Amino acid sequence: MFSKVLVAEDYEIANQGIIKVLNDKIGIHNIEEAKYCDDAYLKFRKAHNDQEVFELLITDLSFREDHKPQTRTSGIDLIKDIRSIQPDIKVIVYSQEDRPDKINMLFENLNINGYVCKGQHAIQELVACVQGVYQGDTVWPPEITNNSAANTMIHLDDLDIILLEELSQGFTKKEIRIKLKKQNISPNSESAIDKRVSKLFDDFKAKNTTHLVAIVKDLGIL
């Protein structure tokens, strides 16, 4: 089993809970905790320099801002920075996030080894995840593998995101057209924008622009 683990989680109580589980259920005792991404990174660097490397990083994604200004503000930054120094470190993300597209992204772009969703069965899932990752597996959360939503996802390209962003900021199609022209983004006629947005209406089953923006906000796409 892993002998040295780093836990990055800003919620103190969740932090304590993770440590308790690793202790009681898996028998890992050499655990360091960090409440800030930068702290986690420093502890990692120190261990790396001392040739006593961490074998596993368990990290949250979102870290609240407070008085201490941080260079890294999210677990994603932390993972990238740590992996750039020690590419073979195992990484488990432990987060509230339950949107399939976001979790997919973590596995595909960051090559994380496991994901545990903060929830009612987090203890069992965390234990299974740590054990699976130790054996070399990639451990997806049950919410995702059971859920067909990941497969039937709607593909949005850059323009779609731009349009959604502009619409949510209250710009009219005419204003958006002018903006796109200025930025030399290719489809920039009002009717082309209309067409795109109409397609988004179909995709998300929205009745109008307002409804569309509400839906994508709820889905967390914006």
Add this chain to the structure above:
Amino acid sequence: MFSKVLVAEDYEIANQGIIKVLNDKIGIHNIEEAKYCDDAYLKFRKAHNDQEVFELLITDLSFREDHKPQTRTSGIDLIKDIRSIQPDIKVIVYSQEDRPDKINMLFENLNINGYVCKGQHAIQELVACVQGVYQGDTVWPPEITNNSAANTMIHLDDLDIILLEELSQGFTKKEIRIKLKKQNISPNSESAIDKRVSKLFDDFKAKNTTHLVAIVKDLGIL
């Protein structure tokens, strides 16, 4: 100090963390935990019937739905039901929620005794909160008392919320007017609705309906 405490929190790991803190930092050992509101209520009823009442309830607000159907779906329901039987039980809410208006509501409408925001300093805050509540104080989270946002808040009445909700679901003003008439909600002319929404535009500095919905979604009002 409190001798018997009930903890209702669906996130197992947070649950463990709370227990650990109450144990280590305050010396409370008689703690029962529940992952569902209904479970918490049953444990409370049993203790009440056995004349071994809980003196303190620490509860989350939101409980995720899963396969087990629940009659109570939020900590608010739980608090109401428990208080209706044992009005003098002390209640501390421990939640992610950090919006001043929501937290205000808990103190004003539910008369909770303390609030702790899940966060970086939750351990210290929880300890201080439990001790303060034990002494008979009402313990507000530092985020609120320090924050002037609570005072400069925009007041939204029921109609405003209904309108925002309907608009976000893509209904036109005409449809909303008809709905309001059906439900016998008083201001239901299209122009009255227009006026209300225009006021919301001013309040939230929104350019149009789409923008407005995006803003209130971001603020978490919807």
Add this chain to the structure above:
DNA sequence: GATGTCAATACAGATTTCTGTAATGGAGCC
């Protein structure tokens, strides 16, 4: 009773949205 205030309502016009149809032009294939 007279006055002022405020919300609800009615109405109007300019602008924007939404939904069609049709024309254009490039990319790929036979």
Add this chain to the structure above:
DNA sequence: GGCTCCATTACAGAAATCTGTATTGACATC
């Protein structure tokens, strides 16, 4: 070349939005 397919663009009309002004009635104050 000739062809289809597809995205972009143009245009047009019905519907909805947004912004004003004006009227009414309820309510409180003097």
